[in-house]
Amino acid sequence: VTPHSRLVWTNDEGGDGGPVTTVTFEEKGGKTLLVLHELYPSKEALDAAGTGAADAMGETFEQLDELLVALGSSVGGS
Template sequence: MAGAAASEPEADRELIVTRSFDAPARLLFEAWSRPEHLKRWFGPVGYPVTMCEMDFRVGGQWRAAMTGPGGQQQTPFGGAYLEIVPDRRIVFSNGFELPGAEKMVMTVTFDEKNGRTLLTIRTLFASIAQRATHVGAGMAEGLGSGLDQLADLAAEMKKQAA
């Protein structure tokens, strides 16, 4: 439904996930900004990222694909980096590489206090229908599973940095 988002309240089109990490923001930011790190944690357990390309700069493109538990390649997805504030904020578009697929905008913030970081992922969907589809398919749970893996990676990175 073209133009639907214009009349739909933003709050009805968003999903917010937060997680606290025992790691500094700079390490978490690095885990979001380098493909070799993203491949180790992004997405739910059982759906590894098997392709990841990143031009990590404002205006740069990114794309990724996961492989399912049975070895089947999932539909690639990606978008563009819209805003990057080192160690504080990353804003990017994201959507499946399918004709006519709607894009969502994801804002990731890193709020560090005393060596701990509160990471917030705010996903603004193009429409309420797109939100319902993604949430109904388990997006919040998938994000949570990925963040569990990010916690493991952050702990490893923190050890290496010590």
């Protein structure tokens, strides 16, 4: 973790074939650019993930949206 700019984690639920996910945050024109990379250990591991990985990504961003709303309301209410 690099505070305020970078998160990296290993997705262990995939076993040895799980990807390493890196998310970076960068300020661009008063907004935040979020870039997400997933590195799979092999093409076979990527193929095995199939569309489930894409579906999970949607859920992940929904959770991030909820967190940002909660954090925004707690900051605004201070």
